[in-house]
């Protein structure tokens with residue numbers, strides 16, 4: 001079986017870290033690079049957090065390329081639920097590994113151009129604001145030929161926003177970038193709040209995830225300790241939505257997800273609805289659909305999926 005070549009664009013971030021740790025033990029994925037961006041935390045911190053998670057997961061072989069220092073036009077807004085250092089105040093050691101000297105944008109342009117020229121196509125997993133990919137597409141639109149699809153966490157269609165009334169954090173943090181990506185012609189799988197709010201990481205799951213995850217269990221428990229929103233009125237249960245990890249679960253277990261195609265638009269002019277993602281489900285715009293929006297998730301199946309993957313950190317390293 002040929003591994004799926006992917007690039008993980010992210011803003012670690014507790015849920016980004018869980019997504020990365022899951023991808024690290026999934027040989028079905030060939031991780032070509034990690035491209036942190038300004039999002040939950042300033043760039044310096046998301047880069048550092050990505051390096052630390054690579055070391056935690058034993059994957060210092062994966063290159064990390066620092067991305068955009070700030071959104072395309074708007075002031076950074078940063079995340080609210082990830083602790084002061086963005087990783088739930090875990091006390092991970094200073095990373096030994098350093099980021100590559102090449103920027104994330106140059107890495108994306110070079111890698112996607114080469115793939116396109118060789119008839120290959122790479123899947124881009126976007127777990128944060130899409131600034132890096134948008135800037136790369138603006139600099140060289142032809143890189144779209146090297147993109148299989150963008151599987152992104154972000155947006156809210158039939159759900160209210162989680163940062164404003166209408167808008168989800170990743171898209172709100174850089175709505176212009178989201179507009180560029182959704183208008184670029186690349187095919188997108190959208191894991192929005194409509195999907196992620198169906199999978200709550202509850203306190204009992206935190207205990208299970210920690211219990212099975214061997215050598216990373218203590219740090220994983222510290223990471224996830226921050227994740228309980230304790231907002232039963234909003235989410236219908238204790239816990240927090242498992243946002244970014246669903247991108248990796250979608251790639252590896254697509255049967256757990258149902259999608260509906262639509263043309264997606266991103267509001268990037270109105271302050272009231274800034275960052276709102278609007279789905280044209282029935283072709284009213286006359287434009288071709290550009291996204292598969294995940295509408296249903298087998299939540300139990302997804303939790304089982306993560307338990308099995310994270311349990312791989314308990315197994316003896318394969319010699």
Ligand code: RIB
Pocket residue numbers: 011013014015016039040079127128129153162168169170243244
């Ligand atoms: O709205 C959820 C998204 O915002 C997730 O990617 C989380 O990490 C934050 O970046």
Ligand code: CA
Pocket residue numbers: 010011012013015016039040127128244
């Ligand atoms: Ca994120």
